[in-house]
Amino acid sequence: MSDAVPLTTDHPGQVASATPPAPGRSRRLSDRGLAVAFISPALLLLLAMSVFPLLWALYLSFTDYSATRGGPANFVGFGNYTAILASAQVHQRALTTLIYVVGAVVLQTVLGFGIAYLISRRTRGRGALTTLFLVPMMLSPVVVGLFWRFMLDAQFGVVNSMLGSLGLGQVEWLTRQRTALLSLIVVDTWQWTPFIMLIALAGLTAVPKYLYEAASIDRASEWFRFRTITLPLVWPLLLIAVMFRGIEAFRLFDLVYILTSGGPGVSTETLSFHVYKVAFLGFNTGTASAYGILMVLVVIVLTQLYLRYLNKLKEG
Amino acid sequence: MRHPKRTGRTSAPGRKVRLATAAMLLVAATMTACGDSKDDDAKASAPKAPATIPELTKDPLTLSFIWFDWPPAHALEDFANAEYKKERPNTTIKVNTVPNANWHDAMFTQFAAHKTDFDIAILDSQHIGEAVTNGNILDITDFVKQNIDVAAYNPYLLAAYGQFPQAETGKRDENASLYGLPLLGDTWTMIYRKDLIGDKPPQTWDQMISVAEKCQRENPGVSGLAFHQANGSDAAAVTYNTVNGIYGGNLWDSKTRKIDGVINDAAGQEAMDVLVNKMKPLTAKGSGNWFIDETNAAVAQGKACIAFNWIAASGGLLDPKQSTLGTTRKQILDKLGFATLPTQKTNLVPLGGMGMHVSAYSAKANQAEALNFMKWFERADIQKKWAAAGGVPSRTDALQSPEFLNAGPFNQVYTDSVPRMRDMWNVPEYARLVNIENTNVNAALNGAKKPKDALDDIAKEQQGVLDSSGRKGGGGL
Numbered sequence: 001m002s003d004a005v006p007l008t009t010d011h012p013g014q015v016a017s018a019t020p021p022a023p024g025r026s027r028r029l030s031d032r033g034l035a036v037a038f039i040s041p042a043l044l045l046l047l048a049m050s051v052f053p054l055l056w057a058l059y060l061s062f063t064d065y066s067a068t069r070g071g072p073a074n075f076v077g078f079g080n081y082t083a084i085l086a087s088a089q090v091h092q093r094a095l096t097t098l099i100y101v102v103g104a105v106v107l108q109t110v111l112g113f114g115i116a117y118l119i120s121r122r123t124r125g126r127g128a129l130t131t132l133f134l135v136p137m138m139l140s141p142v143v144v145g146l147f148w149r150f151m152l153d154a155q156f157g158v159v160n161s162m163l164g165s166l167g168l169g170q171v172e173w174l175t176r177q178r179t180a181l182l183s184l185i186v187v188d189t190w191q192w193t194p195f196i197m198l199i200a201l202a203g204l205t206a207v208p209k210y211l212y213e214a215a216s217i218d219r220a221s222e223w224f225r226f227r228t229i230t231l232p233l234v235w236p237l238l239l240i241a242v243m244f245r246g247i248e249a250f251r252l253f254d255l256v257y258i259l260t261s262g263g264p265g266v267s268t269e270t271l272s273f274h275v276y277k278v279a280f281l282g283f284n285t286g287t288a289s290a291y292g293i294l295m296v297l298v299v300i301v302l303t304q305l306y307l308r309y310l311n312k313l314k315e316g
Numbered sequence: 317m318r319h320p321k322r323t324g325r326t327s328a329p330g331r332k333v334r335l336a337t338a339a340m341l342l343v344a345a346t347m348t349a350c351g352d353s354k355d356d357d358a359k360a361s362a363p364k365a366p367a368t369i370p371e372l373t374k375d376p377l378t379l380s381f382i383w384f385d386w387p388p389a390h391a392l393e394d395f396a397n398a399e400y401k402k403e404r405p406n407t408t409i410k411v412n413t414v415p416n417a418n419w420h421d422a423m424f425t426q427f428a429a430h431k432t433d434f435d436i437a438i439l440d441s442q443h444i445g446e447a448v449t450n451g452n453i454l455d456i457t458d459f460v461k462q463n464i465d466v467a468a469y470n471p472y473l474l475a476a477y478g479q480f481p482q483a484e485t486g487k488r489d490e491n492a493s494l495y496g497l498p499l500l501g502d503t504w505t506m507i508y509r510k511d512l513i514g515d516k517p518p519q520t521w522d523q524m525i526s527v528a529e530k531c532q533r534e535n536p537g538v539s540g541l542a543f544h545q546a547n548g549s550d551a552a553a554v555t556y557n558t559v560n561g562i563y564g565g566n567l568w569d570s571k572t573r574k575i576d577g578v579i580n581d582a583a584g585q586e587a588m589d590v591l592v593n594k595m596k597p598l599t600a601k602g603s604g605n606w607f608i609d610e611t612n613a614a615v616a617q618g619k620a621c622i623a624f625n626w627i628a629a630s631g632g633l634l635d636p637k638q639s640t641l642g643t644t645r646k647q648i649l650d651k652l653g654f655a656t657l658p659t660q661k662t663n664l665v666p667l668g669g670m671g672m673h674v675s676a677y678s679a680k681a682n683q684a685e686a687l688n689f690m691k692w693f694e695r696a697d698i699q700k701k702w703a704a705a706g707g708v709p710s711r712t713d714a715l716q717s718p719e720f721l722n723a724g725p726f727n728q729v730y731t732d733s734v735p736r737m738r739d740m741w742n743v744p745e746y747a748r749l750v751n752i753e754n755t756n757v758n759a760a761l762n763g764a765k766k767p768k769d770a771l772d773d774i775a776k777e778q779q780g781v782l783d784s785s786g787r788k789g790g791g792g793l
Contacts, residue, residue, distance in 0.1 A: 064791060067428035068450045069744075083790020090793065154602020155619070175604030177764045261417070263547035264604060265759025265770075280421045281747040282781075283428065284792025 061290035068283040080290035090291075092266070093274045096181070100270060101249040103185040104192075109242055111189065112196025117230070119197075120204040130201065137194040145258030148187045149174070152259075177267045180260050184268055187255055192245060199241035203234035236313060243306055247299055271295055362448050362495060363676050367458035369691065370684040378408045379685050382423055382434035383670075385413035386608070388500055388628045388707060395705040400692060407685060416607070417548045420747055427452040427677070435678040435686045438499055438670045440550075441476045441739055442746040448480045448495050449744040453673040454683065456690075457493045463691045464497065470734050473498055473710045477671030482570065482742035495673055497690050498710030502628045502668030503733045504558060505726045509621050510653045512538070517655035521562050521590070524622060524658045528598050531621035540598030542620035546607040547758035550750050553740075554666050555624075556591060556757040561664035561738050562657070563587040568741060568778075576779040580771045583661070592760050592767040604762040615652070616640065626668050627726045628708055630654070634725070654726040656733050667737040669708065703727075745781050748792070752777045 029037070061080055065073035084090050119129050136144065151158050152173035160170045173183045207230060215225045253272040256262055262269035262277075269277075275295070279288035383389040389411050396409035412434060414422040420443065426432040427450060439447060447453045456478075460466065466474055471488035478496035479488060506524070508517050512531050518524035528540030544551040557567060565583035568575045578584075600619060603610070608629045614620040616632070616639040632638050633652060634645050642648040657665050672693070674686045692698060699709040703720035708730055714720055715731045741749055753774050760770035784791060 068424055070450060080790055083793055087790070087793045155600055170601050172602040172604065175602055175762045261546065261548040263755065263758050264762030265547065265764040266755050267764050277751065278792040280425065281751050282745070282792040283424065287790055287792045
């Protein structure tokens with residue numbers, strides 16, 4: 001076993017270079033080489049699984065390539081991009097997606113923060129309550145979609161059955177234009193409110209208690225304490241949660257696929273669902289690649305703007 | 317970790333070598349990926365199957381199918397393993413199933429990868445064009461000439477499940493190539509409540525609507541009609557196409573590839589009006605996403621006077637465990653009747669069912685086994701056994717055999733319907749055409765679009781798909 005090496009020194013560089021190599025270690029394998037050896041498997045995996053497919057999709061987005069039809073990938077320039085940006089169908093799906101994202105994220109934020117605030121005020125059973133609220137988030141979206149599909153069935157569903165027992169009429173949750181989108185928002189909210197709640201709870205727990213104590217001494221009202229202490233301190237963390245949920249909601253696919261299949265008609269088709277149809281119904285790989293790249297660009301640009309706002313908020 | 321003295325740092329030439337190696341690797345990877353495109357070029361037409369069956373392996377072999385999850389898929393696996401094993405004990409039959417909505421994707425994504433985990437694809441008749449054009453399935457024309465008695469079939473069935481280009485209604489082109497053989501015949505049957513509307517089924521479509529209307533009025537809690545309306549798969553599209561055919565409409569002019577002005581002509585408009593304004597009000601609230609299972613559930617629970625469903629999916633209706641109509645099969649049959657579709661301006665009925673097609677990417681031994689299986693399956697005695705096991709055969713002798721006609725109360729309906737069948741477009745663009753029709757008909761049925769607007773949108777969008785072959789970019793939108 002080698003001698004103990006001092007942890008700190010005035011001349012760390014010299015000490016580091018003087019350190020004898022570990023027993024069994026090749027003389028030719030330097031620290032940097034070792035670092036490269038450790039990092040390269042992960043780096044290669046990342047290159048193979050993420051970077052290369054992304055670059056390949058970028059290349060295909062400028063072609064008319066079809067995965068099933070085969071044949072050469074003819075260069076079409078920005079043809080796919082201009083067609084997508086000019087398409088009325090895409091505009092319609094973008095509007096649907098926007099309504100969905102805004103509706104779902106706002107609802108989840110309000111509910112998530114509300115639940116977290118109420119839980120944070122409890123002293124007993126807080127852990128159990130938090131765990132209970134987190135259950136929906138642990139479920140697969142496909143499973144969630146399937147059981148909500150049964151629950152929202154107009155004829156046999158438990159939701160309409162409950163409404164019936166209250167003397168209210170049947171609602172066609174999944175087959176009417178307005179209620180179908182609303183149902184998607186409700187189901188997504190049911191599943192993902194816990195995510196916002198969890199982050200808000202972390203923020204609420206981190207608020208120093210002495211601030212509340214000082215406010216109590218000044219006889220500040222509950223609302224004043226919430227408005228001037230709680231909300232400003234939790235707000236930045238909440239905004240990060242909103243960003244994550246916004247990105248997730250923007251690429252919603254599974255719930256639409258299971259609950260409404262984009263219907264009635266195409267009224268609940270989101271951008272992701274439309275990309276899926278372009279990619280796998282007609283196997284228009286080039287167009288689908290351009291569509292996907294555009295969606296990534298939209299997310300990147302919006303996230304950058306959002307992060308800048310967050311930074312300004314932090315600086316302020 | 318600090319490295320003031322970078323003892324292990326590579327020299328500049330060494331870094332260049334590494335960079336060059338990485339660049340070469342990236343280029344090689346790209347070339348490999350590009351190489352696939354060149355392969356695609358070479359295989360752009362369907363490869364030919366041998367005219368005679370090659371020598372079969374004596375080693376254990378699993379012959380895999382792909383189908384969607386419904387009772388005939390399970391019946392096929394049980395039947396084939398029981399019967400085919402008698403001739404080929406080393407072979408095990410595996411029918412892989414996927415949800416109906418994923419059926420097309422599951423097959424064609426594997427075709428796109430040029431590697432399939434199935435040897436026999438069970439394609440909808442309309443998928444043939446896409447699979448043939450892409451070179452995904454074997455051309456079995458020579459094999460059929462040598463091994464199959466084509467005279468034993470109604471020519472249209474043989475054409476519908478195997479021929480490309482598409483056969484016109486009731487006609488088979490003897491010179492066209494064949495890419496598949498019938499596995500399961502199917503069409504719609506009208507299921508009616510004998511205890512509610514009487515023993516005699518309505519004969520015309522208009523009569524059927526008025527009978528359903530009366531039945532709904534007289535039986536609170538029971539809806540007049542139940543049929544497919546969902547916007548997944550081909551559910552709503554088949555419903556509209558059926559009514560379109562019955563009211564004398566056409567889906568397209570196949571010779572001129574014209575849809576706009578054909579599907580939305582006066583007959584087409586009348587069919588859409590009948591479907592949305594006369595039939596839809598007789599369905600249960602919230603039935604706008606119903607497909608095969610939901611329609612069957614409504615019948616089994618006594619919630620519909622008249623329903624329309626595929627014959628091959630109707631077996632479960634007679635199961636007392638799944639029905640509230642009776643505790644025995646006989647009790648259920650006292651209440652349920654099965655009839656051919658009512659006629660109106662024509663007597664057309666939709667062609668359902670599927671054929672067997674050999675994957676071009678399957679191993680040679682498996683392709684040989686697949687051909688042997690198909691030859692075995694199309695034998696007269698096996699077709700009758702398949703009928704007795706719950707399948708719907710395609711050979712005329714099997715269709716008229718007591719084994720088939722006595723196997724289910726709806727089987728006579730199929731035999732009677734064979735000369736009346738009409739299919740959809742069997743073209744490579746089928747998946748997109750049916751999606752357009754499905755979503756628009758579903759929108760009209762659920763109040764998201766006016767019927768006329770929906771039909772005009774179908775015509776315009778479908779025509780756009782057929783005319784878009786020369787477009788530069790944006791294909792598929």
